[in-house]
Amino acid sequence: MLNxxxxxxxxxSATALSARxxxxxxxxxxxxxxxxxTNISNWWNDIIKPAFEAxxxxxxxxxxxxxxxxxxxxxIAQRALAAMQxxxxxxxxxxxxxxxxxxxxxxxxxxxxxLTTANVPNLSMINPAAPDTPIRMPYRGSQVLIAYDSxxxxxxxxxxxxxxxxxxxxxxxxxxxxxxxxxxxNFVIRAIHEANxxxxxxxxxxxxxxxxxxxxxxxxxxxxxxxxxxxFGEGTYPAGNTPALQLLAQGAVDMIPAWxxxxxxxxxxxxxxxxxxxxxxxxxxxxxxxxxxxxxxNATDLDGALKLANFMLSAEMQTSCVREIxxxxxISWDNLPPELKAEYIxxxxxxxxTYPSGDWQTAKNDGWYKNxxxxxxxx
Amino acid sequence: MVDDLTAPVGSRGRGQMMGQGFAGLALxxxxxxxxxxxxxxxxxxxVANTFHxxxxxxxxxxxxxxxxFFADDYSVENLRYTLVWTVISCGTALSISLGxxxxxxxxxxxxxxxxxxxxxxxLFVPAIVISYAMVRFLGPNxxxxxxxxxxxFTGYTTPYLTxxxxxxxxxxxxxxxPVLVLSAGLAQVSxxxxxxxxxxxxxxxxxxxxxxxxxxxxxxxxxxxLIFLGVxxxxxxxxxxGPPAPEMMGVYMQRTLGNMRPEEAQVQxxxxxxxxxxxxxxxxxxxxxxxxxx
Numbered sequence: 001m002l003n004x005x006x007x008x009x010x011x012x013s014a015t016a017l018s019a020r021x022x023x024x025x026x027x028x029x030x031x032x033x034x035x036x037x038t039n040i041s042n043w044w045n046d047i048i049k050p051a052f053e054a055x056x057x058x059x060x061x062x063x064x065x066x067x068x069x070x071x072x073x074x075x076i077a078q079r080a081l082a083a084m085q086x087x088x089x090x091x092x093x094x095x096x097x098x099x100x101x102x103x104x105x106x107x108x109x110x111x112x113x114x115l116t117t118a119n120v121p122n123l124s125m126i127n128p129a130a131p132d133t134p135i136r137m138p139y140r141g142s143q144v145l146i147a148y149d150s151x152x153x154x155x156x157x158x159x160x161x162x163x164x165x166x167x168x169x170x171x172x173x174x175x176x177x178x179x180x181x182x183x184x185x186n187f188v189i190r191a192i193h194e195a196n197x198x199x200x201x202x203x204x205x206x207x208x209x210x211x212x213x214x215x216x217x218x219x220x221x222x223x224x225x226x227x228x229x230x231x232f233g234e235g236t237y238p239a240g241n242t243p244a245l246q247l248l249a250q251g252a253v254d255m256i257p258a259w260x261x262x263x264x265x266x267x268x269x270x271x272x273x274x275x276x277x278x279x280x281x282x283x284x285x286x287x288x289x290x291x292x293x294x295x296x297x298n299a300t301d302l303d304g305a306l307k308l309a310n311f312m313l314s315a316e317m318q319t320s321c322v323r324e325i326x327x328x329x330x331i332s333w334d335n336l337p338p339e340l341k342a343e344y345i346x347x348x349x350x351x352x353x354t355y356p357s358g359d360w361q362t363a364k365n366d367g368w369y370k371n372x373x374x375x376x377x378x379x
Numbered sequence: 380m381v382d383d384l385t386a387p388v389g390s391r392g393r394g395q396m397m398g399q400g401f402a403g404l405a406l407x408x409x410x411x412x413x414x415x416x417x418x419x420x421x422x423x424x425x426v427a428n429t430f431h432x433x434x435x436x437x438x439x440x441x442x443x444x445x446x447x448f449f450a451d452d453y454s455v456e457n458l459r460y461t462l463v464w465t466v467i468s469c470g471t472a473l474s475i476s477l478g479x480x481x482x483x484x485x486x487x488x489x490x491x492x493x494x495x496x497x498x499x500x501x502l503f504v505p506a507i508v509i510s511y512a513m514v515r516f517l518g519p520n521x522x523x524x525x526x527x528x529x530x531x532f533t534g535y536t537t538p539y540l541t542x543x544x545x546x547x548x549x550x551x552x553x554x555x556x557p558v559l560v561l562s563a564g565l566a567q568v569s570x571x572x573x574x575x576x577x578x579x580x581x582x583x584x585x586x587x588x589x590x591x592x593x594x595x596x597x598x599x600x601x602x603x604x605l606i607f608l609g610v611x612x613x614x615x616x617x618x619x620x621g622p623p624a625p626e627m628m629g630v631y632m633q634r635t636l637g638n639m640r641p642e643e644a645q646v647q648x649x650x651x652x653x654x655x656x657x658x659x660x661x662x663x664x665x666x667x668x669x670x671x672x673x
Contacts, residue, residue, distance in 0.1 A: 235623070236622055246514065250518065250519055251519075362640070365634070373623040373624035
């Protein structure tokens with residue numbers, strides 16, 4: 001019995017090992033981790049993967065979806081940091097999207113590979129609207145738009161338009177909770193901008209100061225509290241980008257802020273009513289942002305990971321980003337085919353307002369929960 | 380049934396017991412080590428961390444972090460909300476499962492078997508599936524609302540994104556385990572006792588309150604603990620179905636952690652753990668009393 005079992009285990013593992021080895025000789029598998037929404041992971045699996053394999057024979061990658069598992073990619077980054085400290089294999093090559101600052105001490109420990117034009121040549125084409133540090137690489141962006149039912153209203157042009165329409169049509173507008181998805185978050189940020197002279201430059205990572213922030217944010221809370229009783233369910237904000245789109249799709253509301261990519265995809269799939277259109281505010285656009293990829297310096301196959309990074313910034317993949325997922329490119333539009341630029345001229349933003357991460361984000365989320373959302377239970 | 384599992388089986392020779400003891404210890408060693416390394420150690424170090432602050436003079440014992448939690452109205456409101464709705468959900472789920480268990484105890488046949496299977500069904504459905512099903516069914520312009528409108532009722536407001544939303548899901552989700560526990564408890568009540576009471580003219584209410592209930596106390600307590608522990612720390616259901624504020628502690632902790640404030644999240648976790656420990660303590664005490672009474 002025991003012999004037979006040993007024999008079986010030995011043969012099985014030998015077969016597995018040889019299969020693995022022969023496979024390893026042919027193809028180097030990069031480990032890519034994604035915690036973004038389904039549209040992103042599908043895009044990587046269905047489109048990027050075959051294109052990358054064709055462009056770089058001998059390379060492929062395996063996508064692991066960490067969305068909703070533990071703390072998403074942060075958990076894997078923690079693991080990579082631990083592996084670095086113990087000198088073991090981190091089993092990760094590429095984070096599709098990650099904010100290195102999220103893991104305290106990881107930057108100081110040198111966990112993140114510096115990306116420059118020396119190791120990622122295509123970085124020379126990067127979109128000037130995407131400022132950045134060399135340890136994270138902006139490679140796709142999206143912006144929050146207002147999705148609205150064109151049968152019921154004209155395109156809202158200003159923040160005041162939204163408020164006025166919402167008040168005239170109680171319960172027909174809503175936005176997601178600011179910590180549960182960027183669409184709601186950037187609407188709240190837009191309110192913060194609205195209440196502070198529409199000047200995104202007034203908020204920088206370095207200028208956070210608790211007392212001053214409290215004062216600046218209070219003005220935004222007043223604005224949103226005023227809107228609160230007129231939102232769907234009198235302030236029952238949906239818990240994420242998709243739940244907000246779902247309310248729009250079910251006809252429960254007529255206007256929401258939505259990510260450009262998710263809204264366009266939902267419209268293409270016919271999930272949203274045909275009368276739904278998207279618009280950008282004209283007085284100051286809603287925030288957008290870039291998704292930043294990051295590569296751990298101790299990546300199992302660092303060379304391959306850098307190849308993948310460079311490939312993602314190629315005109316081919318950047319065009320795919322616009323066409324397939326309704327994103328906007330990480331490289332400047334001048335480096336893309338002119339016909340693409342002409343086609344999308346109306347949605348190409350002049351500026352992409354941003355809002356700093358870190359303390360300002362925390363103050364925004366906490367402040368919203370404590371000042372705006374609680375209104376419901378304490379009336 | 381539950382009791383039978385923990386009952387000692389007959390008497391054995393001393394030597395045999397010793398041998399079995401070693402084998403048993405060997406078997407239990409691996410999971411025990413895993414438990415200590417992966418669960419107990421991180422937990423203890425986390426709990427210790429919440430009782431200390433690191434200042435100029437190094438690490439010192441302090442209750443400051445807990446004081447900060449209880450000084451914050453919003454946090455206290457979240458805790459209160461969590462406890463209130465957990466208890467309400469427990470009460471409802473326990474009453475319904477008691478009803479089901481009583482029905483199953485005194486009924487036989489196909490329908491009873493089907494109801495039994497149906498009452499266990501939620502055990503196999505993940506919380507996220509329940510949540511999305513609820514959104515589609517009970518949500519705005521969902522199936523339920525459309526059906527009501529078909530029969531002329533138009534005053535429906537959806538429980539989605541209000542405290543009632545997660546409550547409905549909690550009750551549904553919590554039925555199976557107490558049904559099992561209470562059924563086991565009811566199976567131990569002898570038919571003779573009930574028949575004797577009937578012969579003496581006792582009605583159903585009297586049989587329930589004087590014969591069944593006293594013997595069910597333990598099962599009810601265990602059922603309560605099982606539901607409570609499941610609901611109090613839940614995340615998915617209140618995240619997807621609940622109101623933005625107040626938040627259940629599970630959702631609040633995740634958000635605090637997401638805001639990169641792990642120390643505050645730890646305090647929230649320890650407070651929730653203390654609450655769970657009280658109820659868990661009841662559960663363990665009941666089990667121990669069971670064994671001692673044998």
